[in-house]
Amino acid sequence: MNQAEFINDSKLLSGILNDYSNIIILCDQNTEISCLPLLNLNPVIPLISIPPGENNKSTFSLNLIWNKLLLANADRNTTLINIGGGVITDIGGLAAATYNRGINFINIPTTLMGMVDAANGGKTGINFNGLKNYIGTFSEPEAIYILPKFLKTLSVSQIQSGFAEMLKHGLIADKQYFKQLTSMDLEFSNFEIIHFTELIKKSVALKDNIVSKDFKEIGKRKLLNFGHTIGHALESHFINSNLPHGHFVSAGMICETFLSHTIGKLDLAESQEIIFSIDNIFNRIPFSANEIDEIAHLTLKDKKNKDQIVKCVFLDKTGEASFDNDITIKDVVESLSFYNS
Numbered sequence: 503m504n505q506a507e508f509i510n511d512s513k514l515l516s517g518i519l520n521d522y523s524n525i526i527i528l529c530d531q532n533t534e535i536s537c538l539p540l541l542n543l544n545p546v547i548p549l550i551s552i553p554p555g556e557n558n559k560s561t562f563s564l565n566l567i568w569n570k571l572l573l574a575n576a577d578r579n580t581t582l583i584n585i586g587g588g589v590i591t592d593i594g595g596l597a598a599a600t601y602n603r604g605i606n607f608i609n610i611p612t613t614l615m616g617m618v619d620a621a622n623g624g625k626t627g628i629n630f631n632g633l634k635n636y637i638g639t640f641s642e643p644e645a646i647y648i649l650p651k652f653l654k655t656l657s658v659s660q661i662q663s664g665f666a667e668m669l670k671h672g673l674i675a676d677k678q679y680f681k682q683l684t685s686m687d688l689e690f691s692n693f694e695i696i697h698f699t700e701l702i703k704k705s706v707a708l709k710d711n712i713v714s715k716d717f718k719e720i721g722k723r724k725l726l727n728f729g730h731t732i733g734h735a736l737e738s739h740f741i742n743s744n745l746p747h748g749h750f751v752s753a754g755m756i757c758e759t760f761l762s763h764t765i766g767k768l769d770l771a772e773s774q775e776i777i778f779s780i781d782n783i784f785n786r787i788p789f790s791a792n793e794i795d796e797i798a799h800l801t802l803k804d805k806k807n808k809d810q811i812v813k814c815v816f817l818d819k820t821g822e823a824s825f826d827n828d829i830t831i832k833d834v835v836e837s838l839s840f841y842n843s
């Protein structure tokens with residue numbers, strides 16, 4: 503499995519990219535304005551730029567990328583360079599994995615979410631019929647380059663979004679790391695890049711350690727879905743909102759921590775402590791009691807389900823988790839009612 507390479511100097515990254523003979527860059531219109539200028543790229547490199555946002559992770563945008571690749575005469579020797587957040591690395595990875603039966607691609611994440619999660623591990627995808635990441639492949643990028651300097655281009659809400667995945671890594675695999683994260687100054691408006699880089703490295707290592715043992719998510723990799731069964735249902739329900747992914751994961755982690763206690767093994771005191779820590783960072787997502795049933799039923803479409811039974815990751819303790827726990831719609835409704843209370 504290819505591991506992310508951390509690059510502190512943007513000139514170094516520009517040098518790597520400018521050395522390629524046959525590349526095409528994919529980014530979104532925000533990245534084009536705020537991140538590309540930091541890279542000083544050779545202006546003759548073809549650029550595909552799509553509108554930003556989760557609702558552009560669609561068959562429409564995928565079609566557009568394939569068409570632009572065709573127009574640019576991309577062939578099997580072309581490498582697609584995905585420069586952006588999770589939307590770009592997910593859809594760019596899928597475009598590359600399918601164009602000409604597969605061309606190489608490189609991920610350069612520009613968001614914290616991308617750095618700690620989306621760009622690593624080889625999941626590609628788009629949303630389909632209102633369902634998150636429903637169409638996609640497991641395809642490894644040729645390389646992942648992380649330039650922490652891009653963090654300074656992000657809003658507080660985007661930093662919080664990536665931070666949700668970092669908390670998840672601690673919760674499922676490393677109690678100390680979770681404690682370290684939750685004892686930080688959590689304003690996110692004036693953080694030290696050097697300090698944050700060490701945390702990103704830790705998260706990437708925790709994720710790589712899991713993915714390297716189960717690339718296709720047959721078993722252990724399912725742990726990385728903690729907070730995502732209910733988080734994705736909420737995100738699908740609010741698919742047209744501009745709230746970044748990690749905020750839904752934070753909500754999903756609260757609901758799934760609740761269930762880890764009510765039907766799993768997690769201690770009450772530990773569950774309360776975890777929920778308190780998450781609430782300390784994220785505002786709860788508002789929805790009405792009338793919406794709960796519809797949100798809960800979206801979990802029936804979760805990709806980890808088997809025979810129409812919803813399977814969920816539970817925390818057994820802080821830093822230890824188990825997967826394939828059966829939950830019912832009633833359980834999901836109870837957890838969402840708890841979240842909403």
Ligand code: GLY
Pocket residue numbers: 619620622623625723726727
């Ligand atoms: N984002 C979860 C995974 O890559 O498996």
